[in-house]
Amino acid sequence: MxxxxxxxxxxxxxxxxxxxxxxxxxxxxxxxxxxxxxxxxxxxxxxxxxxxxxxxxxxxxxxxxxxxxxxxxxxxxxxxxxxxxxxxxxxxxxxxxxxxQMRTGAVTGVAARYLAHGPITQLGLFGSGWQAESQLEAIKAVHPLSRVFVYSRDEARRQSFAARMSEELQIEIIPVHDPREAVEDLPLIITATASKTPVFDGTLLSEGALVCAMGSNWLQKAELDVNAVRLADNIVCDSLEACKLEAGDFVAAQEKGYFDWDKPVELGAVVANLAVGRNNKDSVVIFKSVGLAxxxxxxxxxxxxxxxxxxxxxxxxxx
CATH class of the missing domain: 3.30.1780.10 (ornithine cyclodeaminase, domain 1)
Structure with missing residues (x-):
């Protein structure tokens, strides 16, 4: 054939x-x-x-x-x-x-399935582009998602994104003007941006929050700041080997002594019950995805x- x-x-x-x-x-x-x-x-x-x-x-x-x-x-x-x-x-x-686009969203969906503490009904989203769309699709496929707070630098784009995706997914999507509104008191924060620098202050994360960072796969870019990495109780990667080559989110924290590669585990190991992805309900968890073939x-x-x-x-x- x-x-x-x-x-x-x-x-x-x-x-x-x-x-x-x-x-x-x-x-x-x-x-x-x-x-x-x-x-x-x-x-x-x-x-x-x-x-x-x-x-x-x-x-x-x-x-x-x-x-x-x-x-x-x-x-x-x-x-x-x-x-x-x-x-x-x-x-x-x-x-x-x-x-x-679908597999990138799906990885976040899998992470949210295994790493979130309890059902996710609301989340904060950074980014209003092509990849941000599938992130919401995937979370809605695994959790009873009903409300999203979305932030991106371009006000017109985030307004348009909120209107379009609200109609498509039949959930409430609220465009916000301050990044902290997409972080504070939320159980899940997703970063799906092309930013070269951190998009929110990690000290704003609540107890038990899950952060899924998927926008950067270059060592020269970081969506997460040193505080987010420093405060994380658990760090999970799609692949340790790939993240060592591409996860710029950890570079600054490693240089300051807040991170080393003995800490993260792989999501597949969590799925297979070979590793722990969340210590307890109050743990702050970071999931870093760079994308795998x-x-x-x-x-x-x-x-x-x-x-x-x-x-x-x-x-x-x-x-």
Whole structure:
């Protein structure tokens, strides 16, 4: 069978966030117990251009794959290649912007499922872009979310985001003018920004708060300040190996002696009951996500299996 090529619109047609959360939940568990292997992102640069490359094998699914994307001043282009491990043949080439958005949201959903103290009905959100949308989708898939306080630097964008996502998710989304309104007295704070510097004061975090930081995957960027990291009782990463390469949120705290790499555990280990992600109900917990290829590969396989039941989706490639 020749490989199939699928477009963004077909990914959106086939996948939903509830499915993505379950797929990512299982792939992280498999990563912890040896059923999968992840290779962190590597980047190759030239003037005005960056090529980002990451890959994974999902032995439990008998598939492997890679994600490649190019970023320039005009934007980014994402693709996932999916392979059959038994015969080594390519199964699919998939446009993967929406797939990546869904898996990024789904990881936060999984983190909120295992690390939050009790049901989440309200949260604070930093960011009003593409990735912020899927963060709310994912939390609503795993918790009875009813109210969101959203902050971003651009007032018009946060107003528009609040109106659009309120209607789409049927929850109350309140745009706020002060960052502290998206932190104080809230059980969950999500950062989904492109900021190079911390977006809130960590001393504002309440007892028992969970912070999910997913906007930065560069060592030169940090959405969290030293105080947030210093005050955290538990720190959980999607991958320790990947976070050591890309989690700029921990750099300043490490330089000041408030953080070392003996403290964090991996989310997959928490899912598999091999590690503790929250000490008690009053613990402040940070979850740091930089994005893993295994999540893309596992979700791509789920998409492929569903798409193959509809012969009208995709086109054959002459490979």
């Amino acid at each position: 020749t490989p199939r090529f699928y477009r963004e619109s077909e990914v959106s047609q086939v996948l939903d966030m509830s499915t993505a959360v379950e797929v990512v939940d299982e792939c992280l568990r498999q990563l912890a117990i040896g059923g999968a292997e992840n290779v962190p992102r590597h980047r190759s640069r030239t003037s005005g251009f960056v090529l980002h490359s990451m890959s994974a094998t999902a032995g439990y699914l008998n598939v492997a794959g890679w994600k490649q994307y190019a970023t320039t001043a005009s934007g980014a282009r994402f693709h996932v290649g999916l392979y059959d491990c038994e015969r080594g043949r390519m199964k699919a080439l998939i446009e993967a912007d929406r797939l990546g 295994i999540e893309d590969v596992a979700l791509a396989e789920k998409f492929y299996q569903r798409a193959m039941t509809n012969p009208g989706l995709g086109v054959s490639l002459p490979l």
